Amino acid sequence: MSKFKSEDILQGEGSAFYRSLYKAMGYSNDELEKRPMIGIANSWTTLVPGHTNLKQVAESVKNGIYRGGGTAVEFGVIAACDGIAQGHDGMHFILPSRELICDSIEVQARAHRLDALVLLGSCDKIVPGMLMAAARLDIPAIMVHGGPMAGGVVFDGRKSDLTSISEARGMYSSGKISFDQYETLEDTVCPGCGSCSFLGTANTMCCLTEALGMCLPGGALIPAVHSDRMRTAFASGMAVCELARKEITSRQVMTPEALENAVRVTMAISGSTNAVLHLSAIANEAQMDVNVLDLFSKYNTNTPQIAKVNPAAKWDMEAFWQAGGIPRVMQNMRTLLHEDVMTCTGLPLNRNLDDYKFKFPENDEIIKPLDAPFGQTGGIAVLQGNLAPKTGISKPGAIDPSQHRFKGTAKVYNSEEEAEEAILGGKIVDGDVVVIRYEGPKGGPGMREMFMAMKYLYGRGLSKTTALITDGRFSGTNNGCFVGHISPEAAEGGPLAIVEDGDLISIDVIDGKLNLEVPEEEIKRRFENWKKPKRKFTTGYLELYSRVATSAAEGAIIKREAE
Known part of the structure; x- marks a missing residue:
């Protein structure tokens, strides 16, 4: 029989000390020794x-x-x-x-x-x-x-889920549905645990x-x-x-x-x-x-x-x-x-x-054979360019093909809340690229999800005519043209930090490109005037995390120093 780690403290006469603590909780000799x-x-x-x-x-x-x-x-x-x-x-x-x-x-x-x-x-x-x-x-x-979890009541052409509430808020704010319709969803989109x-x-x-x-x-x-x-x-x-x-x-x-x-x-x-x-x-x-x-x-x-x-x-x-x-x-x-x-x-x-034994019939509307796929390339794309010198991450599988290549005008916000207020306030229009920065692992800190912002764009009918880029991240349920995980992040002096309202931004999730269409001389001038922001949290766990977290390109981990 294999020697288990627990044997060191649970077997033999010298282990009575440890066994007595387990026995205080009702464990038996059989459970502890064998x-x-x-x-x-x-x-x-x-x-x-x-x-x-x-x-x-x-x-x-x-x-x-x-x-x-x-x-x-x-x-x-x-x-x-x-x-x-x-x-x-x-x-x-x-x-x-x-x-x-x-x-x-x-x-x-x-x-x-x-x-x-x-x-x-x-x-x-x-x-x-x-x-x-x-x-x-x-x-x-x-x-x-x-x-x-099981799906909820049918809404907007499919079984609803938690995200339907956020989409519905955007619809309500733009007059597409009534308040009663919006309010009713609260009790029907999440029908049980899971x-x-x-x-x-x-x-x-x-x-x-x-x-x-x-x-x-x-x-x-x-x-x-x-x-x-x-x-x-x-x-x-x-x-x-x-x-x-x-x-x-x-x-x-x-x-x-x-x-x-x-x-x-x-x-x-x-x-x-x-x-x-x-x-x-x-x-x-x-x-x-x-x-x-x-x-x-x-x-x-x-x-x-x-x-x-x-x-x-x-x-x-x-x-x-x-x-x-x-x-x-x-x-x-x-x-x-x-x-x-x-x-x-x-x-x-x-x-x-x-x-493996399957219990239900195949459904090729959900899972296709390899020789007849939904698309020839994968559903996740890694982007680079002068706005993402290390990386940015997008999800072509959840983006309408018409948006796989998108060029638009920047609307810049320094937090998630600022962007959401602008979207719900009708300040975002067709052709805009919403830029949300200082939301990366260090700058956020914690690399918040821009879930709400994307859902509000969807609800206001802008999901196929606008884009959103950020050094934060997204929920897996987001769709529309988006790029997250931009690295280096703005708080570390990444190029996202010097984007200004009105700048032209190009996104290509097929060829993996994310670029700021601004002359290099102008980019250099802006960096000369940029100052690193103060940390948002000065106590507690987030103060520690903001100091030691790595970039999104490294997994936003807490990296231990090598000996």
């Missing part, structure tokens, strides 16, 4: 709809762990809701919370010498933070998600967990209220015990080849632009010598987009799951994938794909 200790990192909370079912999911995981011969020990992990934090100071904390989640799991696992982990989470920064922790710890681990029912960052990262091999096949998109969610949780508890016995650790699963698979899948499903940040951070924690941005650039031109769901189409996540979800996507594109990579089942990817 089984691997499996930690359940549970981000259950009543603050986040995507996590309110995790208490029940955790019980199924525990039963699976005991059935598999392990001992379950559970601890809590913070989880903040992107939706509730949108559009105010709370959003400053969302991306930085990823680092706290990773750090806290590391602390619990190492302080208590846990042998393996089951990670329970569903939403935007929680899933990547947990995967980062697994990569850092390099112990056996498996991810279990809470599952996506991660939001579109392909935002939350569900994108759940999909990429599966693409990385870190959750059971098909586990990413089972709806929160479906009974399969509990069966998969039980099976995951059993599977992690096998991983512990076979000593299959996270870095044996999350390899550079698995990371390439995840990048390919992001492209194929036109996932959230935030996937670039999070995969970069995971690669860093796994100590991979890989540039994730280079991978996105490399695979964009030769990875067809074979899946289309909201925000690129009317279909929600439940429909995507029924169409076959990530197993169908990976089966259809398997010639582009590394099929010999290890997964958390203890089997290579090709075995998982061969053995």
Whole structure:
């Protein structure tokens, strides 16, 4: 039998001190001396709809762990809701919370010498933070998600979701719908628990967990209220015990080849632009010598987009799951994938794909075969140019083809709030490029999402006639012409800092270009007069984060100094 880390403190007569503390909580000799200790990192909370079912999911995981011969020990992990934090100071904390989640799991696992982990989470920064922790710890681990929410009442030609409220506000402000119509949506767009029912960052990262091999096949998109969610949780508890016995650790699963698979899948499903940040951070924690941005650039031109769901189409996540979800996507594109990579089942990817049983018929309106894709290039694009010397990130898969190349006049705002006020006040017109700066990792701080601004443009009928660029980021549900993650950011003296109202800006998400059409001499003159702004936060966690966070091009991580 393998020697587990927990044996050092739980076996032998010298370990009575430690066993007595466990026995104070009701654990038995059998649980302490003969089984691997499996930690359940549970981000259950009543603050986040995507996590309110995790208490029940955790019980199924525990039963699976005991059935598999392990001992379950559970601890809590913070989880903040992107939706509730949108559009105010709370959003400053969302991306930085990823680092706290990773750090806290590391602390619990190492302080208590846990042998393996089951990670329970569903939403935007929680899933990547947990995967980062697994990569850092390099112990056996498996991810279990809470599952996506069901779609709401039909509105604007599709099942509604949380974003419909923001779109409706823009419609109401421009007189397209009545206040009663706007108000009624409040009770009907989010009908129950689960991660939001579109392909935002939350569900994108759940999909990429599966693409990385870190959750059971098909586990990413089972709806929160479906009974399969509990069966998969039980099976995951059993599977992690096998991983512990076979000593299959996270870095044996999350390899550079698995990371390439995840990048390919992001492209194929036109996932959230935030996937670039999070995969970069995971690669860093796994100590991979890989540039994730280079991978996105490399695979964009030769990875067809074979899946289309909201925000690129009317279909929600439940429909995507029924169409076959990530197993169908990976089966259809398997010639582009590394099929010999290890997964958390203890089997290579090709075995998982061969053995997978689909429960619903195919739907080629959602998932296409590789030889008949929605588009010949991937859904995520890396841009460069004199406005983005390092990088900018866009999502061609969610942009109308008429906007793949856009040229317009700058309207410049130094915060998200200023831009939203201008949009709702009717100050943005056809042909404008809304510039929102000082919202990057350091300048924000925390790299807030410009979700509301894009939805207000949509609601006011401007989504196909305007563009928005920022050193902040976007929700995975945003559509329209946008470029985020611009690096270097304005607060670090990036070119975004010297853009002025009336400047001409050109965007090309096909050839990957973002340029300020201003003479070099004028750009140089403006830089000579630019002054670095003061930090917005001078105390607390955000003061620390604003000092030590890296650029978006590096994943907005907290970088440790090398020895």
